[in-house]
Amino acid sequence: MTDTPARPANTAIRSTGGAKAAGVRQVRPQTEGWQQAKDESGRPLLQFASPKRGKPPVHxxxxxxxxxxxxxxxxxxxxxxxxxxxxxxxxxxxxxxxxxxxxxxxxxxxxxxxxLPNLLTEVRRLETDKGDTIKFLWRLHDGALVESVLMRYPGRITLCVSSQAGCGMNCPFCATGQAGLTRNMSSAEIIDQIVRANRAIANGELGRREHPDERVTNIVFMGMGEPLANYARVMHAVRTMVDKKDGLGMSARGITVSTVGLAPAIRKLADEDIPLTFALSLHAPDDELRDELIPVNSRWKVDEVLDAARGYYEKTGRRVSIEYALIRDMNDHPWRADLLADKLNARGRGWVHVNPIPLNPTPGSVWDASERAVQREFVRRLNDAGIPTTLRDTRGKEIDGACGQLVATEEDQQQAAEAAATA
The missing domain is CATH 1.10.150 (DNA polymerase; domain 1)
Structure with missing residues (x-):
């Protein structure tokens, strides 16, 4: 392991509104238009345990x-x-x-x-990308609301599934995190999102069909919730997905489990002997910023999380994905790209792939995606350092269906209540 390198003199940081330092602007994470929940010590509140609510019927x-x-x-x-x-x-x-x-x-x-008791009631759906992207709003048995996003790409169909109603990780740039955790979802509630999506595809509801036997080929646990905080139910759902005899018969390599960095659960996932794709939502390579941007970093620091991610690769042979939301003037500085490359390369070569994605702003936020030139420079520095890096597509942002945008709004709540009243 290498120590964090000192910042070059020409990359000094200044706080918003402070004195200029070498022309580099540093925005600190702040909540915009909402009050971040704090614990008694004043730190952002982390919810690992699911609130007590009535359990869904056994399915x-x-x-x-x-x-x-x-x-x-x-x-x-x-x-x-x-x-x-x-x-x-x-x-x-x-x-x-x-x-x-x-x-x-x-x-x-x-x-x-x-x-097969009914678990998901469709409240509404929104479409974009000429019908190739659908965002579903589902009402669960207890009135909790969750969303999933179905996306057609050339040669594959991806479903972004939710694993919790809301999320307890309290990340200030994520709409789901702003809502807090309502409850964990059951394994069947997770699976039913896939079954319902497959039914929609079979009915010809997802754009133009490429062949008659189409179904969901790829799953990404990047909807509502922190999957590894609902570990047992997520893993039962995963086993059902890959079960070719008594389940959905999907390829484990087409299933991506994402986390903001629960290091013990990452190590546990590596021992499951299921060749899943693992994605780490890092978003900052330095603890100073990541403590504010990803509150769980107060428990497990960048180096420990990267060590756990490297351990996943060593046990499974599956290359790890690093997710990195590029936020203007906050985490997109050239020195951060260099630091990220240094930390990844210190753990070896060929084990990781970085997916930067321009931030999808949440309603009312003044945060924004990095400028295109900054995005290109960030990607260039990583690639030049030998880190395979691909700027990710931002599908669904027109319908608030992109990464970090899934949340049950007041309008959603009202529509769900009206639908329940007339059911």
């Missing part, structure tokens, strides 16, 4: 194949019926008893309702 996707059989027997039918219902749900993407004609008519509705 087939919450259960192991063995437990599904027992559940069917509890409902008074033969255990093999569990596999039939699972096939309809995971392969035909339906929860409608009328479509399950291989089940006996007598008791069919009771069986399907007992195994």
């Amino acid at each position: 087939l996707a919450d259960l192991t194949p063995e437990a599904r059989v027992e559940r069917v027997k509890e409902l008074g039918l033969q255990g093999f019926r569990a596999k039939q219902v699972a096939k309809h749900y995971f392969q035909h993407w339906t929860s409608d008893p009328a479509e399950m004609t291989d089940l006996p008519a007598a008791g069919r509705e009771e069986l399907v309702t007992g195994l």
Whole structure:
């Protein structure tokens, strides 16, 4: 490991409104238009435990194949019926008893309702990119609201899923973090986002279809929530996604789990023996800034988190992605690109890929994306240092569906209440 290099003389920092220093502007993270929750010591509040709320009904996707059989027997039918219902749900993407004609008519509705209770109610959807991007707003059983974003790209279809209603990591530049944590989502609530997306694709609702057997090919846990703070349920959902016999049969390599830096959970993830893609939302290479930008950095500092990320690569052989939101005059300075490169290279070559993404501003924020020339310079410095770096696409920002923009607004809450009243 290398120590943090001293900043060159020509990259001195000044605070907003302070004295100029070598022409470099440094904006400090500040909350815009909302009050950041603080603990008794005045630090940004971190919520790791899910607030106590009524649990969603148990669903087939919450259960192991063995437990599904027992559940069917509890409902008074033969255990093999569990596999039939699972096939309809995971392969035909339906929860409608009328479509399950291989089940006996007598008791069919009771069986399907007992195994596949309704978990997500669509409140509304917004489309952009000529119909190739859809943002869904879902109401959960207890009225909590979550969003997922379905995106068609050439040769693949990606779904950005939520793992929590809200988020407890309290990052000041993220709309979801501003909302706080409502609760963890169940494994089945996570899986049902995929099943519902596959159904929409099959119905021809996602732009122009490339072939008749299209379905979601890639999952990114970059919707609402911190996935590793809901570890057990997320991992059960992941195992169901990759289960080719009794689940969705997806490729583990097409599933990306993202985190803001829960180092112990990263190390645990590396031991799962599932070749997932792992993404670390870093956003600053220095603790001074990252403490303010990513409050969880007060628990696990940059070097510890990068060590955990490197450990993931060593155990899985899967290259790690570093996510980096480029924020104008805050974290986009050339010396920060150089520092990031130094820290990554100190841990070896070929283990990491950096994905800078221009900030997607949240409503009312004065923060903005870096200027294009600054973006190009940041990327150039990393690439020149031997770090593979690709500026990421910002799909869905016109409908507040891009990274960091997912949040249940007052308008969403009102529409959900109206929909529930007329249901």
